[in-house]
Amino acid sequence: MKLRSQTRVILPYLGILAVYALLMAVGVPWLVRRGQLAAAETGAGFNPTSLVIYVVVISVVGLFAGLYVNLRADARQRHALNQLTQATRDLGEGRFKELEIPEDVGPLPETQALKGALESTAREIQYRMEAILKEQSMLSAVLSQMTDGLLIADDNGRVLLLNKMAEKLFMISQEKALGRSVVEVMRHHALVELWEKFRGGESKSITLEMGVNRNFLQVVGIRLDDEIPGRSMLLFQDLTQTHRLEIVRRDFISNISHELRTPMASLKALSETLLDGALEDPPAARRFVVRMDTEVDNLSQLVNELLELSRIESGRTNFDFQRVFPCGLMAKACERMTLQAERMGLSVGQECPDNLPQIFADPARISQVFINLIHNAIKFTPAGGKIQLSAWQDGGFVVFRVADTGVGIAQKDVSRIFERFYKADRARAGGGTGLGLSICKHMVEAHGGKIWAESEEGNGANFFFTIPVAST
Template identity: 35%
Template sequence: MLKDHFRKSNFMTVTIYIILLILFTSLQNLYLKSIQRDLEADAVFFASEVKAPMAAGKYQEVGRVVQDLSRQFYKSITVINTFGNRIAEVGEFRERDLPLEGILKGKNYVDKNAFQILISRQFSAAVPILFENKIHGAVVVGLPPDEVNKILWINLLFFFTVFFGILRSVLLLKKVDTHIIKPISTMIEVSRNFAAGNFTRTVHVNSLDEIGQLSKELNLLAKKLRITLEELNEKTAGVEDLLAGIVDGIIVVDAQRRVMLINPAACKLVGADSEKSAGKKLISIIRNYQLDEAVKKTLKEGSPYFKEIVLLPREQILKVHITPIKDRAGRISGSVIVMRDITELKHLEKLRSEFLANVSHELRTPLTSIKGFVETLLEGAYKDPGLAKRFLSIIDAEAGRLYRLINNLMDLSKIETNQLKLRIEDVSAAELINEVIIIFENRLKEKGLKFSTDIPKDLPKVKADPDWLRQVFINLLDNAIKYTQSGGRVWIEAEPKGDVVEFRVCDTGIGIPEEDLPRVFERFYRVDKARSPEMGGSGLGLAIVKHIVRAFGGDIRVESRVNQGSKFIFTLKRSK
């Protein structure tokens, strides 16, 4: 076996030196790469700590931060501004071999040439200082000289030892049994492939000694690692799919409130990018200090936290549930933030409250009037025929107002819940407008209003329900006449535009203030709240018009100026 072979052979020394050389070289490379990664990570972290005072020009604060970081991490730190001047420095730093120009253009740098490190006795990394997408300088982080010297002395000591050992056994190297060195070299190469995530290559050694057994174990390890990695990838993909399918926003942060994971729903809610958000502070992604403080409290106390926050400038209302994450030892290692957008829900609750208040008010007014006149009649007013007739006329008018209000509410409810059965057909809007005008002739004469139409003779027919389209024109003309002073003008225009026909109901009335324009189509909304009840308005007419037009597949808008009049413009699809 292999032990007997080594005992009978003088090649043991050479084999050991070769193995040590290969292993040391591999370990040295791994160690140097580890130092490079650590230095670069430290440089990125230090840059994030000084970027705010650097951007503000607070160089004294930068110096204090650098001193604290140097003591804490035992590193040499130098901060350089965009002109190449050193703002703060702890430890030795020579910028002769450092590509400052590239660093100040946004490129990270780290020493990788072992020979250069040996000559310069300097091991450093540098990154730009970025704040709000602008470079304000660079941070250079290096190992203290005594640490670099230790690495160099270890290298020199080892290489001198190996050199003299190999020199001593140079005559024996020619007789080294190749079935030992080659398999070991192959195993080292395969091990590197394993480290890189490649488990497809295996070792083939046809021997029954320890090397052969080791190769079999290495191949078995590769197979198990490959299976484990595939299972892990499947689980990771499943978790990602699960998070992507959840409609609530989910953000996972570590104990320092750095984002570890963010799902697509959360990205959409807060306007973030999942790849760019990883590793950043929560406050830099969601500019809301209430949320940041709530997460801080959860990490400190270890108890769940519920909160409603408002994200500006869109005024999104989010319901947030923060839960701590604990490791096996019971320590808090982070937290999960679950966010749900309840903006629409809050808006609907507000609309419901306003609707109930408005309906109650609209019903109470005529009922109070009816009750008052009935009580007056019962107390003896019915004995006076003239007075009784007058009171009954008022009661009839108020009852009619109640009837119209209830009918409007029922119509609006049917339209909004898609319960209204529409009879869509080709309708001649010109003929329908002429029919509607007849209804308002007397009112136009009574108020002394001028009326006209501007409708082409060949106006195309439109797709609509004739009865409900008639109601649209009645409601719009009624409003135009109601809010136009005596001597004013009311007119209707129609014009084909591509696949639609545009209608405009215009007047020279009192107009609508600019701040009220976005809300005129809301239920119960009145521009002139004091005068509308006197004019018989319930605030439902325009809401009904909007829903009817949209049920026809059209759109409606309003243009108006105070004391200059209004234009209600809506479109309907033209018949083919």
């Protein structure tokens, strides 16, 4: 291959040389002979003019032919080199698509070798580039999909990278954040302090609540010196949800302890009084024991309701669903509560159209909902008031309403009264456990219905709940 390409380079010159030699070998003796013959005929001396002209012309033509071949080979070579240069440039600047290594680079073995080297380099670079891109896209997918926020900055406090979650946390876009100072991006003094600290070498983590959104974050600062010198990374873990649950749990515990403490304290007081001598006074002792009995009833009601609630919430309650007529249900509940209402000086009315469809419900549970709601109404309606029950159909649901003419509910409480232990008016609600409405809510929701309240302070309250109509 090498030899042949070398031959290809010299071949034109050899050709010219051969023609030149041939012309010389044939032409010169012939001209000499002709000159000698002419000299013999005329008797003059040997005239070398034509011979000289011939030799000169042949030589000059040969020379030019050689020059021409040389120039052409040179131009081809230069063209090939230019193409190779362009290809190298493309390669260097990463234009793999436009990269074109010329097929024909001329016969010079050095150029051939250069072309070969360039080809393998391009292959290698392309291969490595693909691998890098693959890895990069994998990393960036991980970064953007991870649920923690991540931010990397250099030692001057300039942000070099932040992922999607961090963009969301700090409400800033990647383009805006890159190159800015960490202060500008994070906008939180505690975070900046953390940054200053761990930049000094110590890895630290803190928890903090951030901004108007009250995101509760755990932040970990890590020096990346082992991997990338002079860089640090902040990881933000969003603990808002966990934190909220923690608060709910804490509130619950504190509420329940409070609810338990009150009857416990009065039991303790009553029993102490009994021990201190009231026992010797039978009528008084009896009175005390009756009150103790009431307190124990209250306590057991609380515990029962709590158990009930936790059973419903955990989904372990068995509902005995069946087709029932809504009016019958309402009438039965109403009957059970009328006496109690009348004792408090309240009247109870009910209206229920006969043509209401059957509903799919557990009658005992729905009665419980009615009773809780009526009980609630009795508690918050002053004597002389009225409690009105009604029902109507609305699409695939029957809507029940328990309306009273009582004190109503303040606007700010309306949405919260179904929470466990929530008492809008602590002074008035003294007797209840604060669980009744919460139980109603869970029962209605277990039926696939909704429960809500509408009220204006001072103008009575309306409680509504819906139960799905039984499919025919």
